[in-house]
Amino acid sequence: MPIGGKKQPPEANEFESVVVHSTISGRPWQLDGHWNRMFEQRVIWDYDTEGFEQISALDGGESLEWCYRCGKCIPVCPVDLVGNYGPMRLHQLVQQGQDLFASDQAWLCTTCMNCLRVCPKEVNLIKVMPAVREVAVTNGNVPAELQDVFEKSFRYGNALGQNPKRRAAWAKGLDVRQLPDDPAPVDVLMIVEDYWSYHPRGQEAARAFAQIANALGVDWAILGAEEKTIGDSQRLAGEKGLFESLMEDNVATLDRYEFARIVTPDPHGYNALRNVYPTYGHNYEVLHYTQLLAPLIDRIEWNRSLDYKVTFHDPCYLGRHNGEYDAPRRLLESIPGLTMTEMARCRENGYCCGGGGGGMWLDGLTANHTTERLSERRVREAVETGADVLAVCCPYEVSRFEDAAKSTGNDQLKVLDIVEMMAEAMFA
Ligand code: SF4
Ligand code: SF4
Numbered sequence: 155m156p157i158g159g160k161k162q163p164p165e166a167n168e169f170e171s172v173v174v175h176s177t178i179s180g181r182p183w184q185l186d187g188h189w190n191r192m193f194e195q196r197v198i199w200d201y202d203t204e205g206f207e208q209i210s211a212l213d214g215g216e217s218l219e220w221c222y223r224c225g226k227c228i229p230v231c232p233v234d235l236v237g238n239y240g241p242m243r244l245h246q247l248v249q250q251g252q253d254l255f256a257s258d259q260a261w262l263c264t265t266c267m268n269c270l271r272v273c274p275k276e277v278n279l280i281k282v283m284p285a286v287r288e289v290a291v292t293n294g295n296v297p298a299e300l301q302d303v304f305e306k307s308f309r310y311g312n313a314l315g316q317n318p319k320r321r322a323a324w325a326k327g328l329d330v331r332q333l334p335d336d337p338a339p340v341d342v343l344m345i346v347e348d349y350w351s352y353h354p355r356g357q358e359a360a361r362a363f364a365q366i367a368n369a370l371g372v373d374w375a376i377l378g379a380e381e382k383t384i385g386d387s388q389r390l391a392g393e394k395g396l397f398e399s400l401m402e403d404n405v406a407t408l409d410r411y412e413f414a415r416i417v418t419p420d421p422h423g424y425n426a427l428r429n430v431y432p433t434y435g436h437n438y439e440v441l442h443y444t445q446l447l448a449p450l451i452d453r454i455e456w457n458r459s460l461d462y463k464v465t466f467h468d469p470c471y472l473g474r475h476n477g478e479y480d481a482p483r484r485l486l487e488s489i490p491g492l493t494m495t496e497m498a499r500c501r502e503n504g505y506c507c508g509g510g511g512g513g514m515w516l517d518g519l520t521a522n523h524t525t526e527r528l529s530e531r532r533v534r535e536a537v538e539t540g541a542d543v544l545a546v547c548c549p550y551e552v553s554r555f556e557d558a559a560k561s562t563g564n565d566q567l568k569v570l571d572i573v574e575m576m577a578e579a580m581f582a
Pocket of ligand 1 (some may be wrong): 277
């Protein structure tokens with residue numbers, strides 16, 4: 155401390171040698187003083203800074219080098235729980251000279267955002283990973299299974315490579331208005347997205363939603379064959395160009411119709427419409443389907459009660475990314491007879507199903523670096539609560555968790571979308 159404007163040098167208190175005792179074993183250790191002295195200036199020259207320079211120069215890549223290795227991100231990273239991952243480890247790999255642009259490590263992050271939630275330095279992998287992946291995509295270093303999805307999304311407007319004309323096949327026999335056939339103004343425009351449109355289990359949820367929306371008198375319609383995927387997961391997987399081209403097509407379609415609100419069952423599409431489209435100047439009122447239905451609970455006429463013990467999986471892109479934890483729970487708690495139990499990892503600390511950020515299409519690559527799939531880990535957590543139903547409200551999750559229930563020998567666990575249970579209690 156400066157005293158009277160003069161800094162006092164610290165008093166030297168050096169010993170040639172001391173003996174200290176281990177606080178664990180009590181054993182004595184002799185420490186010689188000269189071991190503890192810095193004889194010359196230390197220079198860190200073991201590490202190559204080129205990797206950080208390349209990544210920091212990318213738009214969105216700046217924050218990786220801010221890491222100061224506190225380690226807080228590792229225990230919350232869902233990939234680390236089944237492997238060896240997290241921003242701190244990526245930082246270390248780049249520091250040790252690994253080329254992240256050509257490494258499998260670039261594809262393991264699901265952009266679940268749990269690390270950003272706890273990071274004191276705000277190292278933001280939600281921006282870093284898409285930036286790094288974009289370079290990998292440009293260089294042609296894309297896992298084949300992901301490249302296939304990029305090509306299908308480009309050619310067919312959906313990640314499953316299905317016939318665009320069959321997009322509304324799920325609605326056959328139901329009273330579902332399609333704007334191309336009936337373009338009158340509508341309150342709710344439903345963006346159905348890919349897995350509710352085409353996956354057999356997603357189609358069941360879509361049909362349940364249609365029945366519920368009609369019963370509640372919602373004025374709603376779909377785009378039918380004119381809908382294309384929003385492509386947010388493709389964007390996060392590094393295909394920003396594809397995302398922008400899909401956005402141009404989607405905005406041109408939306409411009410043709412009059413509607414008050416967009417509703418979607420897909421938290422990924424919801425995230426892009428709510429947070430990314432506005433950065434390009436496209437602003438809409440956007441709701442997840444749980445946010446549309448939760449305020450309408452009082453209008454519901456229940457027909458029967460359900461004797462289910464249910465645990466709910468928070469989708470990362472509805473919960474952590476967009477702060478909605480209550481609407482799905484309000485819907486579940488309103489179903490007569492149903493009891494709720496929470497998994498230890500829930501709400502802000504919810505565990506990722508492994509499908510985000512392109513993970514939906516990277517199970518093959520991820521399997522080479524993990525002891526089990528994230529969805530398998532999550533299913534075991536659901537079973538530990540004693541629940542007989544794992545409730546979901548993201549179209550990626552039904553198939554992921556049903557596969558995981560089978561592969562972990564937990565076939566007794568049902569995986570149901572919230573609307574499937576609501577429809578069962580309303581109409582069965
Ligand atoms: S929490 Fe942030 S600063 Fe700490 S190790 Fe992880 S990335 Fe680095
Ligand atoms: S975003 Fe999620 S998966 Fe990616 S490093 Fe962070 S915690 Fe792990």
